Amino acid sequence: MNNTRFATVIHFLTILAKSPDQWLNSDWIANSIQINPVIVRKELGLLQEQGWVISRKGKDGGSMLGVPSSKISLADIYKAVKNANVLGKKNLNPNPKCSVGKQVNTALDKLFTETDEVVCAALSHKTLKNFVEQFA
C-alpha cells in the first residue's frame, strides 16, 4: 500500500460514525480531510458496495453509515482498499532455466499469502467502533 486509501476511507467512516442518522455531504467530508470532493464520492461508492454506507442523491442528499460501527472490522476495511500484497509484487519473468527462477514465485506466493493473512488476523480484532472511541 503506497497510497492514502486506507487512511482516507477510515477517516470517512469515522466521521459518519460520529454523526449517525445524519446525511453528510461530500463537500463537508472532503473539507474535513482537505481532499477533493470527487475523490470522496468515488470512495463512498466503494463503501456503498460493501453495504457500509447509504447515500442519497439530490437536494439535502448525503451519506450515512448503513450498519453499526461495531460490525465493521479494520480487516474488512483493509481488504476493501488493498491493491497489493504486504510484501509487494513478484517479478513477472523469472528465468525458468534457473533453478531459483523456476520455483521462486511459488515460494513467494506462499510467503506473500501468509504475510497478508497475519495482517488481516491482527486487524480482524479491531472494529471501526474501537477506532472511533479514541476521538473526543
Added chain:
Amino acid sequence: MNNTRFATVIHFLTILAKSPDQWLNSDWIANSIQINPVIVRKELGLLQEQGWVISRKGKDGGSMLGVPSSKISLADIYKAVKNANVLGKKNLNPNPKCSVGKQVNTALDKLFTETDEVVCAALSHKTLKNFVEQFA
C-alpha cells in the same frame, strides 16, 4: 509495498546462498530474474550496506554472501527494502477545525506502527536459510 524490491532482493540472496563462496556477477544474477543488471548492482549496494553481501570489483569480480543465511531473517530483509507502512500513507492535511481531522493522524500513527510490527514479528521467525531450503 507496491514494488518488486522484496521479491528481487530475496531472489538475489537465494541465488547467492545456493552458491556460497563463489563470485557471481550482476549479469548472471540479472539473467536469472530477467531484469536489468544495473538494478541488480543498485540493490546489491543496499545488501552490502547491511553487511549481508560482499562484492569485488574488476575482472572476475562479483558478489557473495558475507554472513550465513541462517543469520538473515525475512524481517531484516523487509525492513531493508520497506518504503511505506503496511496500511499505506496518511493524508497530509486533515482539517484541524474538525475534531476527527485534528486527531486522526495520531490514531493512525499508532495503528500503522502496530500493524507494521505484526508483520515484522511474523517474518522474524523465518530466515533466508528456511526460504532457500525450499529450492531443489
Added chain:
DNA sequence: TTAAATGTAATAACACTTGTTACATTTAAA
C-alpha cells in the same frame, strides 16, 4: 420549478518504479 446534491467520465498533474545508456574506476590475469 429550482437549488443542491450524487455519480461519473475525461483529463491533467504528479510521484514513483523500472529500464537503459554511458562511462569512470577497479582489478585479476595474461
Added chain:
DNA sequence: TTTAAATGTAACAAGTGTTATTACATTTAA
C-alpha cells in the same frame, strides 16, 4: 604492463499508478 571484464553510479527515459480537477447529466427534497 596491458588488457579484458567487472563494479559503481549518474543521467535520463519510459511506464505505471495516484490524486486532483473540470464538467456535466441525473436525481430529489423543498
